[in-house]
Amino acid sequence: MAKQDVVADNLQKAFVCPKCRCKDAQVRRLFVNSAGFLNFMPVIFYSVTCTLCGYTEFYDELAYKKQTEQAAEKIRAVQEI
Ligand SMILES: [Zn+2]
Secondary structure (H helix, E strand, C coil), X not given: CCCCCHHHHHHHHHCCCCCCCCXXXXXXXXXXXXXXXXXXXXXXXXXXXECCCCCEEEEEHHHHHHHHXXXXXXXXXXXXX
């Protein structure tokens, strides 16, 4: 069974469309091949699309995960005290 995608889950939960205020979104994981020399790693983006009007936001997976891990560490630090 595939591991649950926490990033996609968080993005979907946090989404509020700035255009129409709809809270229903579809999240997709996109692999983009970079053209950089000796760099064969694809860049991974998440797109969050409003299901009502189609407005779409993009998130860089690395940056988003870093930010959520830092937030999780802060919560852990508080709980340890
Ligand atoms: Zn919308």
